[in-house]
Amino acid sequence: MAFKQFDRVPNHYAGAVIQRIKDFRQDMGKRSLAPTVLTVGELEVLVPRHFGFCFGVERAIHMAFSALERHPERQINLLSEIIHNPLVNDDLEQRGIRFIHDSDGQRRIEESEIRxxxxxxxxxxxxxLEIEQSLQRSGIDTTTQEFRxxxxxxxxxxxxxxDRGEELGQEGYTIVIHGKFRHEETQATHSHTKEHGKTLVVLDRDEAQQVADFIAGKMSLEDFHEHFSGKWSEGFDPETDLQRVAVVNQTTMLAEETKQVARILRDALSSRFGESDLAHHFADTNDTLCYATNWNQNATKALLDAEPDLAVIVGGYNSSNTSHLVEICAQVMPSFLISSADELLSRERIRHFDLHKKESVESQNWxxxxxxxxxxxxxxxxCPDVLMNAVFERIADFCGYDAQDIAVGLDRLALHEPLAVG
Ligand code: SF4
Incomplete structure (x- = not known):
């Protein structure tokens, strides 16, 4: 897939320090995942090789701003948050864009209010597809070339x-979607895929194991219904539709987990139908993770080798890909997910999102x-770079360093490890 560079991601989403770090890495190739080290006095900040806005997000923001620019006379609506970041969504709302659904999927603007x-x-x-049909009822033709x-x-x-789900569905496989059932992307993938075959959504390894247990005859139909009812397409029959399976994923899930989900189902089908006939029962999809999610996850793993004292991860609380970066860091160090520098309350206090409690909490002595x-x-x-930039500056401030100290550090940017040939 060819990547197009966008020139319309507004400058106010950029950050001067982060841009210097990006510029430093730009000509070094993409193969080295060594983090960049920014040393400011006794503060050492490690920035991964890949982070922040991906191709798809830049493209979406570019299209939203282009629409504002090209159609000043028309009311512009977004079906829901354009991406999972409050700063970007608030910015668009202030520019007059209306949100048809809120982040919980509740309708804010009725069909009749859209012209x-x-x-x-x-x-x-x-x-x-159901939401697209609703738009058609409001008179919005989603099939035109201009719309697409x-x-x-x-x-x-x-x-x-x-597209991959469609192909596999047509070949007779049931599509198991590794994703968060309520996430918009999983809902969309489920909706599009079920047009072409049976589908089932599984959240994680535990749920994949339950499906495997059912395939192996270790779980009753009743228990299967109790656990998965509502997470499958209409007409799905666990007894007949779990004999041929293909796994696709929400593109922002943990790559490693998707592989494990696929492996669990593959092994269950192999045990039941035999290895020699496996290709008929299990489609090898590898994973359908996008390159950006892969890069960001691998670059975050590379951070761990440098053994930082703690990690601060900036992003929306409801951003799936961000939560996985937190999970990777939290394996080895205290890790804090914050939505902006405002959550760095003081050198002692931090407000952050607890992924397990699913709520904002305050911690001391972070x-x-x-x-x-x-x-x-x-x-x-x-997450726009401007937010990460502000987080860095506030941490530097807590450690007693000012803009001049940062400027000195920026002149001495380095890699944590020797650079591989890129
Ligand atoms: S699929 Fe990948 S590139 Fe596309 S928006 Fe999602 S994270 Fe970004």
Whole structure:
């Protein structure tokens, strides 16, 4: 897939320090995942090789701003958050864009309030066929070339998963979608894929194991229904539709987990039907993760080798890809997911999102008193650099460093490891 560079991602989403780090890495090739080290006095900040806005997000933002510029006289609507970042969504709302659904999927603007002459933008993670039909009832023709080219911001990597699901469904496989059932992208993938075959959504390894247990005859039909009812397409019959399976995923899931989900189902089908007939029962899809998710996850793993004291991850609380970066970091160090620098309340106090409790919490003594300190800072695919920049500056401030100290550090940027040939 060819990548197009976009020149319309507004400058106010950029950050001067982060841009210097990006410029430093630009000509070094992409193969080395060594983090960049920014040393400011006794503060060492590690920035992963890949972080922040991905191709699909840049494209979606570019299309939203283009729509504002090209159609000042038309009401512009977004089906829901264009990406999972509050700063970007608030910015668009302030520029007059209306959101048809809120982030919980509740309708804010009725069909009757949308006029045929309005612009409606589909977000980067796509939408369901049912919502597209609702738009048609409002007079919005989602099938025109203009709509597809200018208003449908669905990332090509997401539609690639739909295409793969369509092919496999037509070949008679049941599509198991590894994803969060309520996530817009999983809903969209489920909606598009079920047109061509049976589908089932599984969240994680535990759920995949339950499906495997059912395939192996270790789980009753009743228990299967109790656990998965509602997470499958109409007409799905676990007894007949789990004999031929293909796994696709929400593009922002943990790559490693998708492989494990596929492996669990593959092994169950192999045990039941025999290895020699496996190709008929299990389609080898590898994973359908997009390159950006892969790069960001691998670059975050590379951070761990540098053994930072803690990690700060910047992104929306409801951003799936960001939450996986937190999970990777949290394996080895205290890790804090924050939506902006405002959550760095003081050198002692931090407000952050607890992934297990699923709520915002406050923690004390998050930043070690003892210097030197080594901190990993990264951001999810939907986070503008300006937010990560502000986080870095506030941490530097807490450690007693000002703009001049940062400027000295920026002149001495380095790699944590020797650079591989890129
Ligand atoms: S994370 Fe990947 S699939 Fe999602 S918008 Fe970005 S490039 Fe597209």
């Amino acid at each position: 045929a002459e309005d612009v409606v933008l589909i977000p980067a993670f796509g939408t369901t 080219e200018h208003f449908d911001t669905t990332c090509p990597f997401v539609s690639k998963v739909w 930043l070690p008193e003892q210097m030197p300190v080594r901190i990993a800072i990264t951001s999810g695919a939907s």
